[in-house]
Amino acid sequence: MLIGVIFLPGCQDQPRQAQEQPLPAQEVPSPIPTPPLDRDLSRHFKLIQNGQTGSARVRIRQWLDRHEDDSRGLFLMGLSHHQDKRYARALDWLQQATQAQPTYPPAWHFLGWTYFYLGQTAQSRRSFEHHLQLAPAEGDSHFALGLLDLELWRLDEAEVHFNQAIKLQESQPGRAKGVSKAMARLSEIIEIRDRNQERATQLLRRSVELYPDHYEAWYRLWKLLETTADESEVEQARLGYFNARDRVRPRTEFPE
Amino acid sequence: MKTKLCLLMAPVLLAQTACEENAQFTVATTEQPVMIDLQDVTAESGVDFTSTSGRLPTTEILEVNGGGIALFDYDRDGDPDLFIANGATLDSPQVGPGSRLFRNDSGPSHIRFTDVTEQAGINLYRWAMGAAAGDYDGDGFIDLHVSCWGQNALLRNMGDGSFKEITQEAGLSDDAWSTSSAFGDIDADGDLDLYVVNYLQFDPDNPPEAATYKGQRVLAGPHGLPAQSDRLWINQGDGSFLDAVSLGIIDPVEPAYGLNVIILDFDADGRQDILVGNDSMANALYRQADTPEESGRMINLGHDSGLATNMHGGEQATMGMAVADLDGDAVPELFTTNFSADTNTLHQSMGEANWVDRTRQYGLGLRSRPWLGWTTGFMDLDGDEDEDLIILNGHVYPDATMDTMDSNYEQPPQVLLQEDGRFLPLAPKPGDTWLGQPRRDRAGAFGDLDGDGDLDLVTAELNGPVRIIGNFTSLPPQRQATIIHLLDDRPDVQNTTGLGASIQFIKDENKRKTIRWIHSGGAFQSANDAAAHFTLPAATEQWEFHVTWPDGVITRHKTSPAASLTLKASEAMEVE
Numbered sequence: 091m092l093i094g095v096i097f098l099p100g101c102q103d104q105p106r107q108a109q110e111q112p113l114p115a116q117e118v119p120s121p122i123p124t125p126p127l128d129r130d131l132s133r134h135f136k137l138i139q140n141g142q143t144g145s146a147r148v149r150i151r152q153w154l155d156r157h158e159d160d161s162r163g164l165f166l167m168g169l170s171h172h173q174d175k176r177y178a179r180a181l182d183w184l185q186q187a188t189q190a191q192p193t194y195p196p197a198w199h200f201l202g203w204t205y206f207y208l209g210q211t212a213q214s215r216r217s218f219e220h221h222l223q224l225a226p227a228e229g230d231s232h233f234a235l236g237l238l239d240l241e242l243w244r245l246d247e248a249e250v251h252f253n254q255a256i257k258l259q260e261s262q263p264g265r266a267k268g269v270s271k272a273m274a275r276l277s278e279i280i281e282i283r284d285r286n287q288e289r290a291t292q293l294l295r296r297s298v299e300l301y302p303d304h305y306e307a308w309y310r311l312w313k314l315l316e317t318t319a320d321e322s323e324v325e326q327a328r329l330g331y332f333n334a335r336d337r338v339r340p341r342t343e344f345p346e
Numbered sequence: 347m348k349t350k351l352c353l354l355m356a357p358v359l360l361a362q363t364a365c366e367e368n369a370q371f372t373v374a375t376t377e378q379p380v381m382i383d384l385q386d387v388t389a390e391s392g393v394d395f396t397s398t399s400g401r402l403p404t405t406e407i408l409e410v411n412g413g414g415i416a417l418f419d420y421d422r423d424g425d426p427d428l429f430i431a432n433g434a435t436l437d438s439p440q441v442g443p444g445s446r447l448f449r450n451d452s453g454p455s456h457i458r459f460t461d462v463t464e465q466a467g468i469n470l471y472r473w474a475m476g477a478a479a480g481d482y483d484g485d486g487f488i489d490l491h492v493s494c495w496g497q498n499a500l501l502r503n504m505g506d507g508s509f510k511e512i513t514q515e516a517g518l519s520d521d522a523w524s525t526s527s528a529f530g531d532i533d534a535d536g537d538l539d540l541y542v543v544n545y546l547q548f549d550p551d552n553p554p555e556a557a558t559y560k561g562q563r564v565l566a567g568p569h570g571l572p573a574q575s576d577r578l579w580i581n582q583g584d585g586s587f588l589d590a591v592s593l594g595i596i597d598p599v600e601p602a603y604g605l606n607v608i609i610l611d612f613d614a615d616g617r618q619d620i621l622v623g624n625d626s627m628a629n630a631l632y633r634q635a636d637t638p639e640e641s642g643r644m645i646n647l648g649h650d651s652g653l654a655t656n657m658h659g660g661e662q663a664t665m666g667m668a669v670a671d672l673d674g675d676a677v678p679e680l681f682t683t684n685f686s687a688d689t690n691t692l693h694q695s696m697g698e699a700n701w702v703d704r705t706r707q708y709g710l711g712l713r714s715r716p717w718l719g720w721t722t723g724f725m726d727l728d729g730d731e732d733e734d735l736i737i738l739n740g741h742v743y744p745d746a747t748m749d750t751m752d753s754n755y756e757q758p759p760q761v762l763l764q765e766d767g768r769f770l771p772l773a774p775k776p777g778d779t780w781l782g783q784p785r786r787d788r789a790g791a792f793g794d795l796d797g798d799g800d801l802d803l804v805t806a807e808l809n810g811p812v813r814i815i816g817n818f819t820s821l822p823p824q825r826q827a828t829i830i831h832l833l834d835d836r837p838d839v840q841n842t843t844g845l846g847a848s849i850q851f852i853k854d855e856n857k858r859k860t861i862r863w864i865h866s867g868g869a870f871q872s873a874n875d876a877a878a879h880f881t882l883p884a885a886t887e888q889w890e891f892h893v894t895w896p897d898g899v900i901t902r903h904k905t906s907p908a909a910s911l912t913l914k915a916s917e918a919m920e921v922e
Contacts, residue, residue, distance in 0.1 A: 175687070176560055178748040207687070208752060209715035241712050243768075278657075309659030313652070331659055 125194065131162055135169075143170040161191035165200070172200055177207045188217075195225040202234055211238055229258030229265065233272045240275065245283045252276040270301030274310065287318055298330060305334035380728045382761065382772060383818040384803075386780045391814040392451075392459045398443050399433035402809050403744035406436060407567035408495060408548050410742045411475055411525060411605075412786075412808040413445070414871030417793035418479035418488045419831075420466075420503055424910070425450040426793035426875040428459055428804060430812055431474035431492055439550045445470040445492065447509075452796045457816050467508040472496055476871035480529030480538045483585055484840025491540060493524035493871070498542065517586045522574045523548060528867030530609025530618045530846050531896045533595065533642065537581040537840035541620050541867075543604035544574035560751050564743045568625050573601035576622060578632075578644070583840070596644040602627045606667050610846050610865040613699040614677045616898040618846050620644065621653065623664030623682060628654035633699055647699060653680060656691045657703030663688065667868045670724035670733040671861045672708070672767075676850070678863060681710070683719025683737055683870075686746075686753035690714040690722075690737070709768035716753050717760070718742065721790035721870040725801045728763055729821035729881040731860065735762040735769055738787035738805055738870075756784035759805070780815055793875030799827035799909030801879050806872075826884035826907050831877045832864055833914045834895060846896035849878045849913070851889065859892075882907065893918070 137146035168183030187197035202217035236251030400409025434442025476493035606623035739757035774782030832844030862878035901918030
C-alpha cells in the first residue's frame with residue numbers, strides 16, 4: 091500500500107512526497123503541499139507502519155482529543171484501519187478527514203483505495219480523481235484509475251493511466267513496487283487488446299525484476315512463457331510464482 | 347400470503363460505462379421491457395421446512411455449509427421433485443432430524459409439494475451435506491447420492507415411489523467429510539460413474555482452536571486442518587462401484603479442501619471431464635489423457651487449464667460453479683463464487699482445454715468483493731437470448747458485519763442481467779421479500795417446478811427455511827421459454843437422462859447455435875434438475891436441436907414449440 095503520499099520527513103525507506111519531485115510544469119499543474127505530520131503523529135504513523143495499529147489508534151485518539159477535527163489525525167485513524175484491511179471502518183475516518191480539510195491529499199488517496207476494496211467503484215474513482223487534482227504527480231492514483239477502467243473494460247483509458255503511473259513513479263525513488271504493479275497491469279492490456287505477447291512478456295519480466303514478490307506478475311509471466319519460451323524459462327517463472335506467493339501470502343491466510 | 351417481487355426492467359440502454367459504474371442497482375434493458383417476476387411462494391407450496399446444520403451462531407466449520415438440494419423427477423411424472431439433505435448438531439452429530447423428500451404436485455398456475463419422506467422409505471438421519479441425482483443402474487428411475495460428514499448414502503430409486511439405501515452393497519465405502527458429488531460417464535461405457543468431493547478432517551469432540559480473520563476471532567478452518575482426498579468411483583454395471591485408483595483410471599487425488607464438482611465435456615473433445623472446486627486451494631480439472639499409452643486415464647491439468655486459480659494465480663474459495671457458453675464457441679465458460687474480500691471469477695474458454703480469467707470483461711469483479719457467494723446459476727431470465735446470473739450469498743462468520751469484516755453475515759441474493767456482454771445487478775423494489783432480503787443462503791437448485799418453461803429456484807438458508815422461489819416472468823410474445831429433458835433410450839445405455847450431454851438449438855439456416863449442457867454438479871452441494879432451459883422464437887413452426895450425447899453420438903431433433911420437451915434418442919431424425 092502506498093505510504094509515500096504522506097509527507098514524513100526523516101522517515102527511512104519511505105519515499106518522499108510526490109511534490110518534492112514535481113514533473114515539468116507543462117505536464118502537470120502545481121501540486122498543493124501536504125501538511126506535514128508533527129512529531130507525535132510521526133511516531134503514531136510509524137506504529138501503523140510496523141503493524142501496531144491498535145497501539146497507534148489509542149495514541150491517535152488521545153491526540154485527536156487535543157486536536158479535534160484535525161484532518162491528519164483523522165486520516166491516520168483511517169489509515170490504521172486501512173492497514174488492517176478493515177475498509178468499512180477506515181471509510182468513516184477518511185471521510186471525516188476529507189471533510190475536515192478538503193485539500194488534504196493523502197486522505198483522498200486512501201479514501202479512493204478504501205472505496206475500491208469495498209467494491210464501490212464510482213466513489214473510488216471520484217476520490218482518486220479528486221486526489222489527482224490536489225497531487226497531480228501521484229502515480230499510484232493513476233494506477234488505481236487504470237484498475238477502475240479495467241473493471242469497466244475500457245482498455246484504452248486504462249492504458250493511459252498505467253503509462254502515466256509508470257512515468258510518474260519511475261522518476262521517484264522508492265517507487266519500484268508501484269512501477270512494477272503498473273507494468274504488470276499494462277501487460278494485460280498489451281496481451282489482450284494488442285495480442286502482443288512479446289511486449290507483454292517484456293513488461294512482466296521488468297515487473298518481477300523491480301518487485302520480486304509480485305506473485306501475480308510471476309504467475310502471468312509463467313502462463314505467457316508457456317506458449318513462447320523454452321522449458322527452463324517456464325520453470326523459472328513457475329518457481330518465481332510459487333516462491334513469491336509463499337513469501338507474500340502464506341497458505342494459512344484466506345484469499346483476499 | 348404470496349410475497350411478490352416484480353422487477354421492472356427499464357427501457358434504458360446503459361451504453362455509457364460511467365452510468366454502469368454509478369449504477370449499484372441499475373437495470374439492464376431489452377428493446378421491449380420485460381417484467382422479471384420472482385416470487386417467494388414457500389408459504390403456499392407445502393414446503394414448511396427449517397434446515398439443521400449445527401446451531402446458530404455457528405461455532406465450528408462443520409456447521410457452516412448447511413445441507414444441499416436436489417431437484418429430480420423421482421416418480422417420472424415429468425416435473426422435478428425436491429430432496430433436502432439435512433444435517434445434525436454438534437452435540438449429536440451422528441443423528442439429526444433427517445433429510446426429506448417432497449413430491450412435486452404443482453399445476454400450471456401454482457407450485458405445490460407434498461412431503462413423502464416416510465412413504466418413500468427415506469431414513470437418512472446422519473449429517474447430510476450434498477445431493478447428486480442420476481440413474482446409476484439404468485432402470486429409468488433417478489437415484490440419489492447424498493454426501494455426508496461420515497458415511498455417504500447411495501439411495502436406489504426402486505421405481506415404486508420408494509428408495510433403498512444400498513451404499514454398502516454398492517461398495518461406496520467412504521467415511522470422510524464429503525461435501526458434494528456428481529454423476530457422469532467417465533469411462534464411456536454407458537453407465538454413470540461417481541465423483542465424491544471430500545473436504546477436511548473434523549472431530550466434533552476435539553474441535554480446533556479458533557482462528558483470526560481481519561482481527562476478529564473466528565471459527566477455525568479450512569487452513570490448519572487436514573485436507574482429505576476425493577474419490578472417483580467407477581460403475582461396474584452390476585450395481586456396484588470400484589475405486590478408480592484401483593483400476594488405474596486416476597492417481598490418488600491430492601488432499602484438498604473440496605467443495606464442488608461438475609462433470610461434463612469441458613474441452614469439447616467428446617469425452618467427459620471432471621472439474622473440482624477447492625476451497626482456498628487450486629481447483630483441479632481432470633481430463634481424459636490424450637496419449638495412447640495413457641488412454642482411459644484421467645489427468646489433472648492443474649494450472650495448465652487456467653481454471654486452477656484466478657488470472658493472478660490466486661487460489662479462491664470456489665463455493666458455487668456454473669457453466670454457460672457466453673462467447674458462442676460452444677465451449678463452456680465457468681463462473682465461480684468466492685469468499686468476501688475476494689472477487690467472483692469468470693473463466694472464458696480459449697479452446698484446447700485452456701481458460702483465461704475474464705472476470706472484469708464481463709463486469710463481475712470488484713463489485714463482488716462485499717459478497718460471499720454460494721450457489722449460482724446461469725439462465726436467460728429476460729428472454730434476450732443471453733445468459734443471466736443468479737447468486738445466493740451469506741457469510742460464514744456470524745460476527746461478520748461491514749464494520750468488522752467489510753461484509754455482512756446475512757446477505758441478499760443477486761440477479762445479474764447480461765447486457766452487451768456485461769452483467770448488471772437488478773434492483774430490488776421496495777418491499778421485495780426475496781431479492782433484497784439479507785439471509786444466510788447456501789445451497790440452491792434450479793428447475794421448472796410449475797411446467798411453464800422457465801427456471802424456478804429452491805434455496806436453503808443455513809439453519810433457516812427452505813424457500814421456493816417461483817419464476818413468473820412474462821416474456822415478450824415473440825419469445826417462448828422452454829425446458830428440455832433428454833431420454834437416452836438406446837440399448838446398452840444406462841445413463842438414461844443424458845448427464846453430460848449438450849443440446850444445441852439451431853437458430854437459422856446459417857446453423858448459428860445456442861448451446862446448453864445437461865450435467866451433474868455445480869450448484870453448491872446441490873443438483874439442478876437435469877434439463878436445459880432456452881428462450882426461443884415463439885412464432886416458429888419447428889425448432890431444431892442437435893444433441894451430443896455423452897458417448898459423442900449426435901442426434902438431430904425437430905419439434906413444435908412448447909414449454910416442456912423431452913428429446914428421445916430413439917426418435918431422432920438422423921444420427922451422426
